Amino acid sequence: MSSAEGLAVDRVHVWRGERHVLKGVSCTVRPGELLHVRGPNGTGKTTLLRVICGLLRPEQGEVRWDGAPTERVRASFQRSLAYASHEPALKGDLTAIENLAFTVGLKRPVRRTELEAFLRRTGAAALLDLPVRMLSAGQRRRVALARVLALESKLWLLDEPYTNLDAGGVALLSELLAEHRGRGGLALVVAHHEVPAVSDRLELAA
């Protein structure tokens, strides 16, 4: 394994208007590692995730994937990541399976049976053919989690994934994270919730 393999965030600065949100944040995540990002509200945890996945360009510093700046390898880097934002990012008028077939289908060819298996894994199998607007917030979170699994991506970027999950859901997520790391996957989790078995913690201060 080369030393550059994985994700490296190198002295990233972001201003939002007059506010200096990220002040030279650095971190690295290597294959098999889980980084827990913590900090009070408004310290730029979501901003950091958005910078990493390329939705937001930092004013200074850079993000590297396997040693290459992500700016330069944007398309291939984005194919390697699964980003679960704070909102579940599901279309209310489509069923769970249609939602997944679409977003996953843009990244890799996928069959319905495969998606059903992922939804079963996250405990959302009973909801397959219901329009997502009829699901509860926790059920939507489980569908969004099934999408992260179905994307089969090496890097997981999860923003407050524990929100709205019941105790079973919380245990399931921890299990899934452990499995992902076992496969050599990387994960970066923003959470106020305690995340078990993390490799490292990043504290963002106000």
Added chain:
Amino acid sequence: MNDVQAWPAEAGVGAGAALALIVKRDLCLSFRRPEQLLQPLVFFLIVTTLFPLGLSLELSTLREVSPGVLWVGALLASLLSLDALFRSDAEDGTLEQLVLSGQDLTLIVIAKTLAHWLVSGAALVLVSPLIALALGMPVGVFATMLASLALGTLTLSWLGAIGAALTVGLRRGNVLLSLIVLPLAMPLLIFGAGATDRALADLSTSGALYLLASLCLFTSTLAPFAAAAAVRIALE
């Protein structure tokens, strides 16, 4: 370790398949909300019915103004649905998932705009003969009218994609969207209504139609890039 096998998403999906998937999904979403599909069409019908009430019920007078009436009605009706082009995806977070799909954002904009045109512009073109008949337009003019409206609404969708992308971050962007798009749509109205007018007067229409076609080509090559850049800024 064979990375592609371990992480299947890294191989990616071809541009053609992605384009078809986005168009299919947007059409599916539109048909789940049939009322939103029908609203611009009903608006088109009502606006064009207002003109005879305000002007004159004389068929010869109506025939003279019918190209302009049809065109203004179609322009306004297709503006109605433009606002939703990116907004609903931006609000529920699916636009971020699209942008992060590893597919070219320009391609995503092209697919979404085409899907939008199919359910707005193309639908308006299909109902326009009904209105044209009611306004006393001779059937011989229909071919020109349909061709000009098809080119015009498609061009408007491209222009509208830029406007919709620029206003996607605003809470109430639809008025601003109209203010951005309508001035740009003036040449369309001039040549589109002009082509139909000339057909009514039995003159050659090819000049105006070629101009419309060139405007359509021009916008379809440039607008996706401009709209993609605007979407990227809106997400920041």
